[in-house]
Amino acid sequence: MVNSNWFNALSKRLWQVRDGLKTADYEQHEELQARISLVVKTRWFLLALIAAYCLFAGSSYYFSRFGLFLSRSQTFFLFGTVASVIGYNFLLHTYHRRLCCCYRLVNLLQILLDLVLVTVLIHLSGGASSWFWPVYLIITIEAAFLSEHKRDVWLVGVCGGLLYGALLTAEKLQLVPNVRMPFVDSAIHRDGLYLLLIWLWVTLLNAAVSFIGSYFVGALRRESSAVKESEERLVNFLDTANDLILTVNAEGRFLYVNDAWQKTLGYTLEETGTISFFDIIRPDCREQCSIEIARVLAGDTLSPLESVLVAKNGREVVVEGNLTCGFDDGNSQVIWGICRDITERKQAEEQLYRLAHHDILTELPNRILFLDRLQQAKALANRYRHQLAILFLDLDRFKIINDTLGHPVGDKLLQKVAQRIAGCVREVDTVARIGGDEFTVILVNIDNIDDVKRVAQKILHSLSVPFNIDTYELFITTSIGIALYPSDGENIDTLVKKADIAMYYAKGEGRNNFQFYTPQMDANADKRLLLETSLRKALDQHEFRIYYQPKVDIVSKQITAMEALLRWAHPTLGLVSPAEFIPLAEETGLIIPIGEWVLRAACIQNKEWQKQGLPRMRVAVNLSGYQFQQRNLLEMIRGILEESGLEAELLELEITESVIMQNPDFAVSVLNELKDLGIHISIDDFGTGYSSLAHLKRFSINTLKIDKSFVRDVEVNSADAAITTAIIAMGNSLNLKVIAEGVETEGQLNFLSENNCDEVQGFLVSTPMPAGEVAAFLRERCGADSWPIGRETADG
């Protein structure tokens, strides 16, 4: 509960400011008004008392054996005096405010008037023997209340004494007729000693009352001004406090607000009179606040509250503080609120929370928040018996972009990718970034697996649209692994791990696809771990082999090139396909030394075949995307050509379409430099990488290599046939050679031949063979004009 004095001082401050009064004027004005009002009230009371007494005394005498001792004229004069006292008191009562403002000495004048009239009254009611003379004392006390200065009070005392003395002297000199008093001898009015003694008595009493009155009233004033000062200090303290302090009544009307409150919320004191506390509480916090206020009014002690207020300019201000109950003057309940603006602290906390739970770059949830959301999603899935899907995405060859174009471009790409992924899912789903180029998605309320497939497909499709960043047009794909809850596991860590395994499987399946987790993938993951650990030693331990597969001109049936295909003779796993270990080598960066080793070995081998007198042909080497963005690629190739002595035109580099299309502008410059060296360039896996005629025109290339996925079904699938013929037509129109890979059947060969494809490569001609078998194969083929169909080698 709050001291009501404080409350009064504060609410007074509020009203005085609203009334537009200056503090000092207000204080003076108010204090004087209070004093006059008290004196007037007291005077009315005393008048009533005296009148009652007069009535009683007069009627007592009238009906006694003495009868009324006043003459008619005296009675008339007495009533006249009383009437004038009542009259001017009435006037004073009615106009005292105005009079006080106009005439500073009105109080002294009135006191003087009182003294004169009382003197008359004393004389008319018995002169020196009148019982009315104590009224002098009352007037002296009254003067003590009304006058600021002691001196004025003393003057009133002296005046009273002098007037009484003058009355007694007039009576002694018989200047005024004596009033006959019962029990009192009229001679007493002429007795000098008696008159002197009674005058001294009245004067001394007046002096004593002046002294005591001025002393006590002065002490009272000092005390009240000390209280006022303390209240003033309190008000100043509250006004200068940093905390927001307010008082409202039970209806929420403002009774007091301090300066900090006004500054923070932007409302002036006048405006607070027109609004209610509830108006400035943010709507969603109002109900809670009303409950708390009701509890406070009921006498409960509350722990600190937090709420959001809305400032005049609409800014939200978060406050934390306490409410307590007090009473105003009229003993009505009021609520005190002392609160602190914690908006900045809250923002800092929110910022910290965001930093701790979000990825700064993309503003998506980070791993911590992702796991938390997954936990919640799992709980909801259990409750509503739904399924969940966790998608694990890893961008394909993102590192190349990052390393080639720099981190700022990489960062912008990640931001755009994040936006696109987020645009593919519903609001209830979660997209998170949990690592460099790793994203996760939680799909909730899954009823049907097809819904998950649709979302995965949507993500792949949305990322297939090129990204325009700065001056670059970038292409990126992603590999998605999917795990389902509860079918793939109960534990969230396990689920994430399984989605991750499925993602790696998707990478192994040629990237840019999605895969659902299956238990068989675990073996794959184990194998992957084994491959990863032994790949680092494979080069040093000479475990790599190169197999060669011929490319043949369809018309002349001559071998145009031998493609170098890497094999890994693993000590325990046997011969490992490049499809399995090349992605691993790319992730670990080992592709750079491995790729260089293949290039050197293939060039030396080709030179060797020439030395052996075998026909001149190119050796085709696959160039990984990571090698393609290698800064010293040109020097490295030049060095190897010099070292092996191979002419540049006998080297062919196969670069996949997706690698070139990832950053077409960069590809143009590298391809130009390679072309300038005289190297033959082929675009591998053509048809899978979204390149257009416009792009192809810019690239310095020699050959388009149709991906074997189109060739496989070219005889039975009209779409594949259409794509294949379109690629051939496109190649022809751009004066490029077109080669089809993966040709296994006569039918495929015929189709390609009929559609003017230039070259073929595939098991129909030969499976990849070890270097040692190539010489025999070439000699056997020398001058042959038929196809070496079905030639099986060690690889086949």
Ligand SMILES: Nc1nc2c(ncn2[C@@H]2O[C@@H]3COP(=O)(O)O[C@H]4[C@@H](O)[C@H](n5cnc6c(=O)[nH]c(N)nc65)O[C@@H]4COP(=O)(O)O[C@H]3[C@H]2O)c(=O)[nH]1
């Ligand atoms: N079904 C079928 N397949 C056929 C036929 N003819 C050839 N192939 C296979 O198709 C792949 C063609 O190579 P690619 O498209 O460049 O695809 C290659 C290439 O992208 C990559 N690769 C191989 N060696 C290297 C290398 O030294 N460096 C790099 N960076 N990548 C390599 O690994 C991929 C897979 O290589 P391989 O397993 O050797 O698989 C080879 C080859 O064995 C056929 O008639 N039918």
